């Protein structure tokens with residue numbers, strides 16, 4: 001993986017993608033979901049790992065200590081569409097999902113809604129979508145692309161910001177991603193929409209809402225255990241959740257568990273970049289009822 005070439009972006013049915021997310025396309029599209037599968041869907045860097053770990057602890061926190069201590073979260077909640085070529089370790093998220101020993105299976109995806117394999121809809125699976133305000137999302141994505149060989153070279157911050165606004169990041173335009181999933185909520189009732197900012201504001205409240213969506217009632221002790229286990233500081237220290245065991249990531253460039261804050265964009269955006277971003281945002285989101293908070 002250390003020699004894995006940085007991929008380039010290309011247009012894939014109208015969405016910017018890299019080969020690491022399209023090489024296994026037909027297989028991924030033919031994925032056979034089960035009715036109790038739970039899909040965690042996000043635009044990259046919106047809180048996937050956080051919600052994945054909440055789900056993992058809710059379902060399996062009490063069942064197998066060894067698993068909690070030895071199996072990294074990215075193996076417990078595999079990334080459905082990822083596919084790394086044979087010469088760099090031959091890894092396919094779909095195969096990982098199919099070898100999961102647990103029920104329900106927790107599955108991660110960054111696909112826009114129109115690319116979700118159809119069996120998830122046919123099986124009426126529960127889906128949790130996590131969204132994060134665009135400004136913090138792009139900052140987090142920039143630092144991630146700096147440290148992750150699976151991602152295209154990010155270039156400078158100002159070039160990156162421009163590319164983000166043009167949808168030239170893996171998984172395409174943020175605005176289309178969040179709007180596409182938000183609209184799906186109108187017709188698909190098993191979709192629970194969460195906001196990163198709400199989770200930062202009150203993790204316990206958001207876990208309660210998630211549990212009610214899942215039809216799950218943890219004991220007060222278990223609920224507290226989950227809240228403590230999924231705090232930023234615990235997840236940063238926990239080698240099973242901080243990606244320290246993952247290949248291809250250079251945590252010296254930027255740690256995976258970087259800041260975990262709302263409003264870090266203020267340390268990155270110039271006044272001019274902020275104005276330009278807001279103008280573009282107004283245009284792209286003018287028909288959307290989605291509301292984000294960029295500070296708390």
Ligand code: PPS
Nearest residue numbers: 044045046047048049050140231232257258259260
């Ligand atoms: S990925 O690679 O797309 O799966 O990344 P993802 O997990 O979606 O997003 C990573 C960002 O989420 C932050 N994070 C958290 N914030 C607060 N609390 C907890 N527990 C938590 N866990 C992960 C992580 O730090 C990344 O955000 P930034 O802003 O870069 O710190």
